[in-house]
Amino acid sequence: MATNPSEAEGAAVEIGIIGGGAAAVALLDTLSRLDAAPGGLTVFEATPLLWRGRPYQPDLPAVRVNAPPESMSVRADDPRHYAGWLRDRADLAEHHDPGLDQPIVPRAVFGEYLEHTARAASTRLRHAGWRVNVVNARVTGYSRADAVLHTDQGGRHRVDRAVLCVGGGYPADHYGLSGAPGFVLEPYPLARTLTDIPADRHVAVIGSGLTAVDVAVGLAATGHTGPISLLSRSGMLPPVQQRPVPLQLRHLTRDRVLALAGELTLDRLVELIRAELRDLGQDFDSFVEEITETGHSADWLRRQLAAVDSPHLGRRLLTLAIRVAGPTAWRLLPERDRTLLRESWFRAFSGLSSPMVPGNARTLLRLLDSGQLRLVPGVTKIEPGQPGFHITDTRSRWRADHVVNAVNPAPFATPQQASALVSALLVDGRAELDQAGGLCAEPLTGRLTSAGVPDPTWHVLGNLAATSLPIATNPFGLAVASEGVARSLVAPRD
Template identity: 25%
Template sequence: MAAMQLARLPGPLAGTVHIVEPRPAPGPGLAYTARRPEYLLNVRAPFLSAFPDEPSHFSDWLRTNAISCEHDFCSRQTYGRYLQEMVAGLLHQPAANGLTFHWHPQAAVAAELATNVRHATVRLANGTELLSDAVVLALGNFPPASPARPGDYLAHPNFHGNPWAQGALRNIAPDDEVLLIGTGLTAVDVLLGLRADGHRAPVTVVSRHQRWPTAHGPASTPYPSFYEQELRGLHTVAEVLAAVRHRVREATAAGWDWRPVFDSLRPDLGQIWAAWPLAEQARFLRHLASIWAVLRHRSPPQNDEIVRGMMATGQIRMLSGRVSGIAVEGEGLMVQTHYRQQHHSMRTRHVISCTGPLLNYSRIQDPLVVSLRTAGYLQPDTLGLGIQTDAHGALLDAAQQASPLFFTLGPSRRPAYFESTAVPELRQQAVALAQELRRRW
C-alpha cells in the first residue's frame, strides 16, 4: 500500500522504489498468501479498498473479475490476488509521476547509515546493497512467541509454532489428536482448515478465558460518532469504559445493535489511546485488551456458525488454563497446563500455537530488526507493542530523536495507535507516509 501511494504522488518525480519482498510474489504478504478458500477476511468487502479516496475500488475489482463472496466476506486468497495485481501494475512500467518500481525477491538482513549519514544502506540476503534516501519498514506481523519455555519441542515436526507458515498443518492426519493454543481469529482459521482437510478427531483448545471472537452482525447503518461530545479529554480507562457503556445502553434502548456503536469509535481509537498516560495504557492491556479483541475483531457469521457447530458435536473440547510446558514424547508431545491452582497434563499428537503475532521488538530475532536494534536506530516501546516513532512514523533513537531515513507503518506502530493492523488503518498510514516522504524529497 505504501508503494501504491508513492506511485500516486503528484509528479514529476525521479528515482526508484525498491520493494524488498522474499515471498513468491509481492503484494499478498503473510496474511493473504495462504491458498485456502476457507480462510476468510473478517471485514466485509465494501470496506477493504486499498485506496481511501476510492472506497469502492475492491468491490469494483470483484465485479470486474466476476467474483462473489458469501455475505460479502471474501477469502484471504482473493484479497491477496487483488493486492498482487495492484503491485504487478507498478512493476510493469513507470508510474505516471515518473517513479520506477523494482522488486527484489530477497530478504533484507541489515540496514545502516551510509558513510555520509544522509543515506541508508540496506543489505539483502544475496549480498546486494541498496543505497536509499529513505527506508520504510513494512514488516507486518511476526510469528507467535513460543507458548512455553524453549525446548526440543520447537524443532519437532508436530509442533506448529506458526500456523501461517507455508505447508503448515499438512502433516496432520484425519485421526491425529490436536491441541490448539488460543481462541482468536487465527484459531478459527485453523479449525476451518482442519475441517476442510477432513480432520475427524476431537481438537482440544486451551484458553485462559475461553472467549471466541464475536460474530459480525448484519450490515447496518453507521452509528454517529460520539467521540467529541463524550470521549475527548478523558484520560483514564475507567472514564472511557463508563462513557462507552453508557452510550451502548442508550443505543440499545433506542433499537441499535451494540456493534455499530463500537465501530463508530474506530476513527478515533488512536486519539483515545494517546490520551491515556502510560500507566493507563498498561492497565488496559492487563484487564481489557483480551475482551476488546473479542468484541472488536469479529468473525464472519458463517465461520462462527461452523465453530459453534463443532463445539456442539464435541469435536472441539475446551480446556481452561495457560500452557506451562511442552515436552517431546516419542512421536507426540506432552503438554502441561495450569488453571488457578490446578495442573493438567495431556499427551497429543500435534500442538498448534494460535496465540497471535509476536509484537515485542526487543524479542524479535529477524536479522534486519536485530541489525537496526543493535545499532540503536530502532527502539522497542515500553509496553512491548511495537516500535517507538514520531507522528510521521519516523523511528526514534535512544535519545528520542526522529530518524530522517528510517520509517515504519503497520503493526509496528501499535504504540502510537494501539489499533494498527487492519486495512482501513493501514491505507491511511500509507497515504500519510507517502505524502511525508514527498515533502522531505
Template identity: 45%
Template sequence: MSHGFSIGVVGGGAAAVCLIDALARARGGPGSITVFEPSPHLWRGRAYQVDTETLKVNAAPDDMSVRAGDPGHFERWLETRDRVVGVQEGIDSRSGVRFAPRAVYGEYLEQSAYTALADLRRQGWQVNLIGESVEAASRTADGVKLRSGRGNVRSFGYVVLCVGGDGPKDVYGLAAAPGFVADPYPVLGALQEIGDQDHITVVGSGLTAVDIVLSLAVRGHRGRIALVSRRGLLPGVRQQPVPFTPRHFTRERMRSLARRGRELSLCELGAIMRAEFRDAGADLDAVVSGILRADREDPVDRLRCELAEVDSPRMGLRILRHAVPEAGPDVWPLLRARDRARILRAHHRTVMSLCCPMPPDSAAGLLELFAAGQLANHSGLRSITPSPGGGFDVVAAPGTGFTTDRVISAVNAAGSRIPAAARPLVSSLTRGRAASRHPYGGLHLARATSRLTVDGRPDPRLYGLGDIGAGTLFFTWGIPSLVDRSTDIVAAILGHAEGLTAARPADVLVAT
C-alpha cells in the same frame, strides 16, 4: 537521467501495497522506488498466500480497500473478477456480507501493487524490485544506507520499514518435537500430514485457531480437536452491517486534540463514547457490562449469544466495532501512559476479540463442532510437554489433563512485534541511534507522520508502517490502519523532498 529523490521499502506485503498505491495517487516526484522482499509471496505476505478457500478475510470488502478515500475499490475489483471466473465466492449466509477467500484477496493485493507501479512508471518513476532481505541500515548525512543479506549496499533518500509481523510463538519450546506445527500457514501444507483420526490440540483460541479448526473440518477430519489457551476467549461474531456515522468519537476530533497537545483520560474518553451512544439511542452500560463479563461467561455460550445477535437492531456493538478501529489509532497516543499500560495488561485480548470478529458462518461452523462433541475449548493452560511414548501431554486448569497426537500453534506473535527476520536490521538501527525500541513493542514513531523517533525527535528520512509501530499505535495491522498511515507517510516524504528542492538550486540536486 536523474530520478530525483529515492525511496527504499523494506518488505513487500500488504503494507507495502498500501504505501505504493498512496504514492501513485499522490502524483509527486518523479523519483525512484525500490522494494526489498526475499520471500516468494511478494505482495501477499504471510496472511494472503495461495491456500485453501476455506480461509476468509474477516472483514467486509469496504474495510479491505488498499486505496485511500475509495472504500469501494476492492468490491469493484471483486465484481470484475466475478464476471471473469463466473463465480461469486464468500457470501455469508447469515449476514449477507461478502467475506472473500484470503487467497483471492492476495490476488487483489498483487494486481493493486502492479497497477500502482505501472502508474508510477508512467509518471516517470524508476521502479526496482529486489528479491533480497535487508540485514542492516545506517543513517547518512542525506539519507539511509541499506545492506542486503547478499552484502549489497544501496543508498536512499527515504526508507520505509514494512517488515510485517512475526509468526506464532513457540511458548512451550516444542519446535523439535515430532507432531508439532509451529506455523499453520499455508494451511494446505501445514495440515497435510495430519491423520483423519488424530487428536489435535490447537494452542490459542483467536482467529488463527478458528482458521485451523474450520480447515480441518472441511478436510473431513474426524478426530477430536481441542482449543487450549490461558483465557479461552473466542473471537466475537460480526453483525449484519447497519449504516452509522460517528459524530463524537471521530478521527478528526482526536487529531484536533493531538494538535493542541491534549492528553486524554479514560474518564474523558468514556464521556465522548457515552455521547456517541446517547445520540444513537444505544446503551453503553449494557455493552461495557457484556465486555467485562467476558472472562466469567462460558465462551461457547457467549459465542452462541453473539451469533443470535447477527441481525439484531441494537447498535451498541456496531458503534464500538466501527469507532474503535476507525478512531482508535488516533486515540491511543493521547492516553496517559499508565492508562495505555492498563489497557494492554488487562483488556488487550478482549478489545481484539471485540474489534476483530469472525464471519457468522464461521461461528456457526464452530458451534456445530462444539455441539457434536468433536471440538472442546479449555482455558487455564499450564503446560504442554512431549510425551515419552509419542504425542503430547496437555495440562489446563482446573485439573484438566489429556494426551494429544499433534499440537498446532496459533498463539499471537511475540510481544516484541519485530519479526525474527527483521531483528538484525532493527538492531543495527538502534545501535546507530537511528531508532529506539518502544517498551510495549515495536519502535517509537511520530504519530502524525510515522517517522522513527529517538528521544522524541522524528527522523524525516526513516518511517515505520505496520506492526513495527506497535506501542506507539494500538491498531497496526488492519488494512484501514495501513491505508491511513500510508497516506501520512507519503505526504511527509513528498513534503520533505519538496522542501529540499525549494531550498537549493535544481542544478545541484542529485539522487540520494
C-alpha cells in the same frame, strides 16, 4: 539544510521500502496518488509472498477474511475500494455469508486484491516518472555515511528515505516444541500443514483466537474426524461479528480526533462514544455490558450467533470507530491511557476489531455440539511424548497426537527477518525501543525517533511502530497510517 548530497543538489529522492506485504501495498497506493516530484522507489522482500504477506497467501478456501469488504480497503479515503474490485468476480456468490449478508472471501482472494492494487500503484508511479523496482533480498544493515542499504545477497542500495514495513513476523515457540514429530509452529498455509495429519488423530491447537478458529474450521473442511482441542489460559473465543448496518460516525471521527491532538485522553474518547450512542438513542450501560461479555461454551456461542441481527448498535459502532479512528486515536493518546487499554481492555478491543465471521462460528458450534471440539482453559504445560504430546491443564494431564500452534506474534515483536536491520538501527542511535514495545516514532509521520528527535531518513509503518494499535493490524488501519508516512517521505527536509 539538506540531509544528504542528493537532496542538496535537487536530485530525485530515493525511497526504500523494507517489506512487501499489506503495509507496503497501502503505502505504494498512497504514494501513487500524491502530487509529488518523481524519484526512485525500491521494495525489498526476501520471501516469495510479495504483496500478500503471511496472512493472504494461497490456502484452503475455508480460510476466510474476518471482515466484510467495506472494512478491508487499503485506501483510507475510499473505504469501498476493495468492495469495488471484488464486485465483478464470477465466484462472489459462492462466498456469501448469510449471517452478515456480505461476501466473506477466502484470504487468497484478498491476496489477489493486494497484488492487483500494488501493480496498479506501480504502474501509476511509473507513468508519473518514478523508477519502481522490487529486490528479492533481505535488508540486513545500513551505512549512515553513504546512506546505503545492505542486503543479505551483497547488494548496496542508496536511499534518502526508508520505511520499515516488515509486519508482525512469525510465531514464537512458547513451549519449546520445535522439532518434535507432529508439532506445527507456523500453521499457514493450512493447505500444507494440515494435509499430513491423519483424519482420526487428536489435534491440540494452542490458542483460542482467530488463528485457532481457522485451524479448527480448516480441519473440518478437510474431513477431519478426530478430536480437536483448543488450548489457552482463558479458553475464551472471539466474539461473533454482527450484520453491518449503515452507520455514520459524527463525533468519533478521524478529523475530530486529529483536532484534539495534544488534548486527547481516554475520557474524551468515552465522551465521544457516549455522544454517538446518544444520537442513536442507545444506552451506554448496555453497551458496556455487551462489549465486556466473554464466553467459552457452546451456549455462549449460540447467544452470539443469535445476536448477529441485534438492534443494539453499540458493538457495531465501536468496531467501526476502532477501524476508522482507532489508529489515529491510539497514536495521540497519552502513554498512561495506552497502558490502561493494554492492561485492562486488550481482549475486548482485540475481539471487537477482529471478530469471527458467523460462517466460522456456525462451524465451531457444530463441532462443539457434536463433541468433536472442546475448549480447554488453564493449560500450563505441553511436552513431547513418545509418541504425541502430554498436555497439563488445571484439572488433568492428557495426551494429543498432534499440536498446532495458533498463537500469533506478540504486539510490537520484531520479525526475525528484520532483526539484524533493527539491531543496527538501535546501535547506531537511529531508533529507540519504546518502554511498552515497538520502535518509537512520531505519531502522524511514522518517522523513527531517538531521545525524542525524529530521524531524517527512517520511518516505520505497521506492527513494529510503538504508535500502532497493539492488536492485529487491519488493512484499513494500515491505509490510514500510510497517509502521514507517504507525505513525510516526499516532503523536503529543512
